[in-house]
Amino acid sequence: MKENQEEQPFAVVLDEIFTADPLPIAQLYRLSDMQEEDAAHFWQGWTAVSDERRQAIVRHLADISEDNFVVDFAPLFIPSLQDSVADVRIAALDGLWDTTDLNLIAPLTEMMKSDPEERVRAAAAGSLGHYVLLAEWGQLPETILPELVGTMLATYENEETAVAVRRVLLEGLGAADNPRIGDLIAEAYENGDPATQLSAVFAMGNSADRRWTVTVLGEMESPYEDMRAEAARAAGAIGNSDFVPQLASLAYDEDLAVQTAAITALGQIGGDEVQRILANMLDDPEVEENEEILEVVEEALEESAMMAGDFNFADFPYGDPIDDL
Structure with missing residues (x-):
């Protein structure tokens, strides 16, 4: 066909x-x-x-x-x-x-500043944030960062910038190695607006900075599902083993999004204790009956094993990749 x-x-x-x-x-x-x-x-x-x-x-x-x-x-x-x-x-x-097309930074910046639709401006801000992340990871030249981060900071601090756009800008700026970002994240977290606090926790994770460990641990006990999920994702990005016990608990959270975020975060953190937790989950009857969660656990266990150098492609459950071609 x-x-x-x-x-x-x-x-x-x-x-x-x-x-x-x-x-x-x-x-x-x-x-x-x-x-x-x-x-x-x-x-x-x-x-x-x-x-x-x-x-x-x-x-x-x-x-x-x-x-x-x-x-x-x-x-x-x-x-x-x-x-x-x-x-x-x-x-x-x-x-x-x-x-990774650097020629798109200029038009995306223009969209962030002047598109008539607020949600488009926010989406463009998110795209620019991804450029920051890639540059900080060394996948794009660091030379783009001063001007790009400077433009994003200026837009973030402009009082006329919509809150939705500022939130996305903060999330992207979280990855930037800039001395001002930490204070901006802290200010946003203390803002009191739940949506802005969510973005602040996202930015904490994007920073991969362990200075936020206590805050993220606290938010993993939030009564709000969206905050627990965001905190779990931040924990995985930061990668501190101090998060493992709380993530292990959230792996059985009543909310599916929280469960998924917690299990994924465990895989990102890795280590012997994480592999033991995930392996035990595979043997849990409740997990075995939930195909969606079971798949997430298997993927997290594979990621954890690969981080430890223990992953064996011969054990890959979907057969020989070469034969499938």
Whole structure:
């Protein structure tokens, strides 16, 4: 079936993508790495596609990009940053989340500052924060950081910047090695607004700074599920073994998001004690009956084992990867 679809003329494929009901998801892969002539046909027809259809297409392309590292839809996402529909612009930003294209920093900065939709400005701020994270990890040149962090700080401290945008900026700035960030995180945490406090805890995790250990431990006992989950995620990012006992308790939290965050965090922290906890969970009848949690535990155990150098691909449960190709 897949081979027959790939043999179809691109014009036929394009017509189906633009008009068929339901949207043929499998055909969207043909939009990756388009030849110049095919791309010209795409953009010629794109102008006539309805707002709702454009939104659906770009959203699906972003979702595919998240799960498939082989496809390349960036040539479609970049022009879509200027689409008239906010949801299309947001989907395009999501699709470009892992980009390392430094040429996009300027247009993303402009979107953060002046896009007419607040949620688009917030999404653009998140994209810029990802550039900060990649640069701090050494995956992008550190030379981009002074100007980028300076711009984000200036926008954050601008009183006219919407709270939603400031929250996302703080989350991204958490990763920056800048002496001002710690104070900004502390101020946001003490703000009293629950949403801003959530972003502050996210920024604590993004900083990977153990100075926040006591605060994060405290929030893992919060009566609010979203805060417990955020604190668990921060604990995994910080990676302090002091978090392990509390995370082990949250691994059985009544809230699924909290459970998932706690188990994932345990895998990120690793160590003999973590592997023992996760291995015991695999033998727990309650966990065995919950496929979703069971999968999270297995993934966390694999990550913990890989960190310790104990992971054996011969034990990989899905068969020989080479044979599957």
